[in-house]
Structure formats: C-alpha cells, structure tokens
Amino acid sequence: MIFNILTIFPDIFAPVETGVIGRALDSGLIEINKINIRDYADNKHNNTDDYPYGGGDGMLMTVQPVVSAWKSIENPGRTIILSPKGKVFDQEKCNELASLKNITLVCGRYEGMDERITEMIADEELSIGDFVLSGGEIAAMTIIDAVSRLVPGVLGNEKGSSRDSHFDGLLEHPQYTRPEIYEGLEVPSVLLSGNHALIDRYRKKESLVLTWKLRPDMIKRRGLDEQEIKLLSEVFPVDRKLFEEMKR
Ligand SMILES: C[S@@+](CC[C@H](N)C(=O)[O-])C[C@H]1O[C@@H](n2cnc3c(N)ncnc32)[C@H](O)[C@@H]1O
Structure with missing residues (x-):
C-alpha cells in the first residue's frame, strides 16, 4: 500500500515511521512517499500561500503548487484532503481505505486552502474530529497509522486488529498482564x-x-x-x- 503525502513540512512524519508501522515500512508492506509542495511552487520565493480574496484573517494555500505537486504523482489513487470540514474519520472509513492500493493525503496549513484545490483534485475530505488543528500532518499520520494496522502482515498476527476496540463495533474488554x-x-x-x-x-x-x-x-x-x-x-x-x- 502506498501513501503519498502532500505537505509543506515533509520532515515531521517520524511518529508514523517508528514501532509497528516503522517495521511495515522497512519490510515494504507499506510505503510513505512525502512530497514537498514548496518544491512545486513556480514563483521566485517558492511561496505556497497568499491573502484571501474578500479579506479575512491569515493566509491560504494557493492552488498552483498543490495541484502541480499532485500531478507529479504517478498514481495518486484516492485523493483525500484533510480538513475540519470533512466527514469524520472512523473505523468504517478506515476499513474502506485499507482495501485501497494508493492513497494521497493533502495536508493544509495556514487558514486553509483555496477551494479550487478541492474542486480539482479531491475525491473526498476527511476530518479526524470536531476541532481545529494547525495543519493536516497530524491528521494524515492518524489516518496512515490506523489504516496501516489493517494491512495484512503489518501487525504480524492477522488476528491482532480483529480484537481491537471499534473493529466489531464494540470497545475492547479490559486486558491484564503480569503480575497476578x-x-x-x-x-x-x-x-x-x-x-x-x-x-x-x-x-x-x-x-x-x-x-x-x-x-x-x-x-x-x-x-x-x-x-x-x-x-x-x-x-x-x-x-x-x-x-x-x-x-x-
Ligand atoms: C488552521 S486549519 C484551517 C481551518 C479552516 N480555517 C476552517 O475553519 O475550516 C489548517 C489545516 O489544518 C488541517 N486540519 C485542521 N483541523 C483538522 C481536522 N479536524 N481534521 C483534519 N485536518 C485538519 C487542514 O488540513 C487545514 O487546512
């Protein structure tokens, strides 16, 4: 399974490159392909943001660098924009995404994105909850972690995720280890x-x-x-x- 991530901060993904997901990356079961949106900006200073038309607080991600970065991906598969306006990500969506081979996650920053980005490249928008983060990277990592756990072989033990909370629409029973x-x-x-x-x-x-x-x-x-x-x-x-x- 290949995850492509469009971001202006490609260096902050260590949390999904460690532990069980890190081992899945090492063994090639999953691949994370980080694409720096800034590298695709066609302006002199590689800017990726600009002021909102009509006024308002903060800056917005501009269309050109994001769309050019997206076009550089050979097979983007399902393109998901991380957004607090999206459908809330849950285990059902997680199961659906786990059946795909290629997923592209687009991380917003600043005060969000020019709406035309969504119109041009998005298959769907997903939120990880009813709150606002400073950027889509943590949301992307959340989705990558949760989906990767369902990829056969990632947990080593095929039964592993089938006992987890939410897998069967229930919370997991309490667990105990030594001492008695x-x-x-x-x-x-x-x-x-x-x-x-x-x-x-x-x-x-x-x-x-x-x-x-x-x-x-x-x-x-x-x-x-x-x-x-x-x-x-x-x-x-x-x-x-x-x-x-x-x-x-
Ligand atoms: C500061 S937020 C922009 C919020 C935007 N002004 C709004 O009110 O909808 C910047 C970026 O963080 C990401 N983000 C923020 N909250 C999120 C959430 N709950 N789920 C997924 N992504 C989120 C999105 O990619 C968003 O473009």
Missing part, C-alpha cells in the same frame, strides 16, 4: 483458568458491558445478536426489553 496481584489488585481469575471457552465468553461480556456503559450509541448503531442480548441482560436485567429491540 499488584498492590492488592488481582487479575480476574477466569483469565488464569486456561479454559478458553470461558475466557472468550468473559471477554465478550466485558466488551459488551463496557460499550453499553461508555458508548451506548455504538451498540444502538450496531445491534445485538441473541447471545449478546443474553450476556448483557445478565448484567443489566432491567434493560432486557431495550436490548431485544436492538436485535439484528
């Missing part, structure tokens, strides 16, 4: 039992309970199967009717 007791706090005994059927049931139930407590909106969106209704009703008997209405 720390300052009087014990690891739930079922996890030490060696009985994998019991452990799976316990984890599924914890995952459902946690999601229902913290993110009931996720359960309402996702629905519940027969077994999940049973598990949740054991903990929240008064909500059984509600769970049954969510049967899928």
Whole structure:
C-alpha cells in the first residue's frame, strides 16, 4: 500500500515511521512517499500561500503548487484532503481505505486552502474530529497509522486488529498482564483458568458491558445478536426489553 503525502513540512512524519508501522515500512508492506509542495511552487520565493480574496484573517494555500505537486504523482489513487470540514474519520472509513492500493493525503496549513484545490483534485475530505488543528500532518499520520494496522502482515498476527476496540463495533474488554496481584489488585481469575471457552465468553461480556456503559450509541448503531442480548441482560436485567429491540 502506498501513501503519498502532500505537505509543506515533509520532515515531521517520524511518529508514523517508528514501532509497528516503522517495521511495515522497512519490510515494504507499506510505503510513505512525502512530497514537498514548496518544491512545486513556480514563483521566485517558492511561496505556497497568499491573502484571501474578500479579506479575512491569515493566509491560504494557493492552488498552483498543490495541484502541480499532485500531478507529479504517478498514481495518486484516492485523493483525500484533510480538513475540519470533512466527514469524520472512523473505523468504517478506515476499513474502506485499507482495501485501497494508493492513497494521497493533502495536508493544509495556514487558514486553509483555496477551494479550487478541492474542486480539482479531491475525491473526498476527511476530518479526524470536531476541532481545529494547525495543519493536516497530524491528521494524515492518524489516518496512515490506523489504516496501516489493517494491512495484512503489518501487525504480524492477522488476528491482532480483529480484537481491537471499534473493529466489531464494540470497545475492547479490559486486558491484564503480569503480575497476578499488584498492590492488592488481582487479575480476574477466569483469565488464569486456561479454559478458553470461558475466557472468550468473559471477554465478550466485558466488551459488551463496557460499550453499553461508555458508548451506548455504538451498540444502538450496531445491534445485538441473541447471545449478546443474553450476556448483557445478565448484567443489566432491567434493560432486557431495550436490548431485544436492538436485535439484528
Ligand atoms: C488552521 S486549519 C484551517 C481551518 C479552516 N480555517 C476552517 O475553519 O475550516 C489548517 C489545516 O489544518 C488541517 N486540519 C485542521 N483541523 C483538522 C481536522 N479536524 N481534521 C483534519 N485536518 C485538519 C487542514 O488540513 C487545514 O487546512
């Protein structure tokens, strides 16, 4: 999978070049191709910004350097503009992007971009949340990290991401590692039992309970199967009717 990044700060991507994603880069499972928009500016001082027509605060990225930089990419694939105005990036979008071979991420700076950039090159605009960052680079890194985890082989263990929060529309159950007791706090005994059927049931139930407590909106969106209704009703008997209405 190839990620092309259009940015005026190509040197700040170290966070996605370390750890598990760093190893995927080393092994060639993914590739990150950083393109410095400034190198494509056709003006004397390589400027990439200018004042907004009609007045207003700050500067905007100009069309020419971004579009020329984009045209230099042999196969841009899906072109995504990072923007607080975009659709909010979530696990569903992440799964969709993980099936692509080429993705181009365009990072804005200053007070944003000339609208014609979006018109000319964007397939879609994505936001990483309802807040405003100073630039699209951190948003691009967020998307690269989350999508790369789903590329076969990146986590080493194919099952790795399938247990993560959001993968199945639920939050992950609590996890424990050694020691068995720390300052009087014990690891739930079922996890030490060696009985994998019991452990799976316990984890599924914890995952459902946690999601229902913290993110009931996720359960309402996702629905519940027969077994999940049973598990949740054991903990929240008064909500059984509600769970049954969510049967899928
Ligand atoms: C200071 S912001 C511009 C905000 C713009 N004036 C607005 O109100 O929509 C500069 C750049 O940061 C990036 N950015 C800011 N917030 C973002 C978010 N929530 N998700 C993705 N990118 C974001 C975009 O690339 C944007 O062009």
